[in-house]
Amino acid sequence: MEYLGKLHETVVKFPQTDIWMDSCGAEELDFGMQRGISGATSNPVIIGGVIKKELPECEKRICRLIETMPNASEDDIAWALMYEISGERSAKLLPVFEKHAGKKGRLSLQTNAKNYRNSERMLEQAKVIHALAPNMQVKIPATAAGIRAMEEATYAGISINATVSYTVPQYVAVAEAVERGLKRRKEEGLDTDKMSPVCTLMLGRLDDWVKADSSSKGMVLNADAANWGGVAVCKEAYRLYKERHYTTRILTAAVRNSYHWSEFIGGDICQTINYSWYKKLNNSDVSVEERMSIPVKEEYLTELMKSEEFRKSFKEDGMTVQEFDKYGAVRDTLSGFIAGYDELCALIRKYMI
Template sequence: MSDAKGKLFETSEKFPQTEYWNDSCAVKELEYAIDRGATGATTNPVIVGNVLNQEMNLWEDTLIKWIDEMPDATEEEVAWRLIEQMAVRGAKLLNPVYEKTNHKKGKISIQTNAKLYRNADAMAEQAIGFGDLAPNIMVKMPTSAAGIKAFEEATFAGISINATVSFTVAQAIAVAEAVERGLKRREEAGLSNENITPVCTIMVGRTDDWVKEAVKRDNLCLDPCALEYAGVAAFKNAYKIYQERGYKTRLLAAAYRNYFHWSEFIGGDVVLTITQPWQEKINGSDVEVKERMDRPVPEKYLNELKKIPDFIMAYEEDGLKPEEFVHYGAFVKTINQFLGGYESLLGVIRKLMVGEPIRK
């Protein structure tokens, strides 16, 4: 059975502490993943736009109905109704996992408005509002200095957060510490922390992407094999610190670029959120499913990486200060992509509002 369902199912059977999530809320993709051991899902503005394009036949009539029912609504109001309903639909598909695991797994992450990444109060307010959508909702927010404040407030309100737009050890530690402050405040207020399951994403593939760009920018000549380990090295260093300090937050690896972003984390008490194309590649591979989380990055590659200033920023605990998070190259590129994806989604809604046909 394990061979028939692929390597990710085998991973979930042998290493249940290494959770695997579907990096999308598309129905067919989520069903594929759940059947192979997935225990959660993630979304963001780009994902929602892509899912809408894939499933326009399922959503167009509903969107037109909402537009007619809400004659005063802006495209943003309609878009957020769609985003929320996609999350609710995914939450329902994951509910059996949620119930089976006593509410520890089976959750879906919905992301706050990317435009709010500088506004802690607005992010926290939206995050807390999302908590009413379904019992198995988590909330993603960007890991800016404002995001760190929002993580604490949302945690105090009982929200399981998913810190995103995060690429560095410094961000991961700031997130975990913010969550700990929120949990402590809940304890002092006599509130339970039992069902709060926070995660902090490190977008390992985007860490790789940025380090490679920095190498070109700085005209460095390095072993190209080392560059495939940048995100892995940052993730493993953050994991070591998390384990030593006993944070309740768990690390989540996202933005896959090579199979190391799965294989090197097997055996860790972590989450791996994977797009369907990468799920299919991994499931069809002949890579052995064995524990590698505690295996260090080869020293020769780590020494090469440490010649890159932007890698040091990602790898060292004090590589960045919170006020510098939004200026790190990977953050700049990713938040702009998220903002662009959000604007593209609004553009689709706007076309429907003015009666422009979507389906050809």
């Protein structure tokens, strides 16, 4: 068989290892669908990039929404636009969704990051996103309030995608919240067969945070070990998920190097990869072989354990749920997501005023 790059080879040889596209852009989805992707992720930052790339068409959408929603705020228009694009683009994945009875083929859309402290608002918006299309998945941040919202969303029949997550304590809390929600549904005789929750592990952002924190404290981590933190946390979370038979699957994201793809080949795992890295990895000389079962070198773990922030992320008891919101990588990512959302609103404002 002739493979269309290394990521296509991955999904053909290891169908349990799903590759997703970290975008809902038309070009990106079409490219990925030809190469076997089974899902896609988006958020206001990603959609903002799609809008800029597809601006001639999106300008027409924005102007139409402004005209047909005369009393709407820029926030209302921004979300109406994101809902419209997401609902439309989810149709590209619908054949995969139908083929796999809901277990694959979903498009994730994130709730408003500004509501990260308010479980009720996140749940309310999750229900709106869920209703956009049969194969929608709702991204909720793994904050203290987000964990509560995930249980309630799962109980409501919504497939969640936990985001802004970096640590084993978060992954366990997410999985347990989903299990509670599923248990409540089953006890009431409600269907759970087509639900497919995932928990995102933002590999590169964790590595970025551990490196930055170590540097700020005058520490110098071994350069090789410093690039394995996210991989180590993911493999530890994966071990716990398999031992405990959680329904939730792990989804890796925020690729910074080839390890962030190659080390998970062969695992029952999802990987969302942005368009730029998708093409880089496709053209790499890394062999496509099973590596999920290969542990991170002990010498790397020993080096990484010098970092308090890594220890918090790696150990199951490294943090309490109440401490999630204050973890450095969580703070940095939420700030970035909110800034990206504000940038999108500013773009809408130019057309409104």
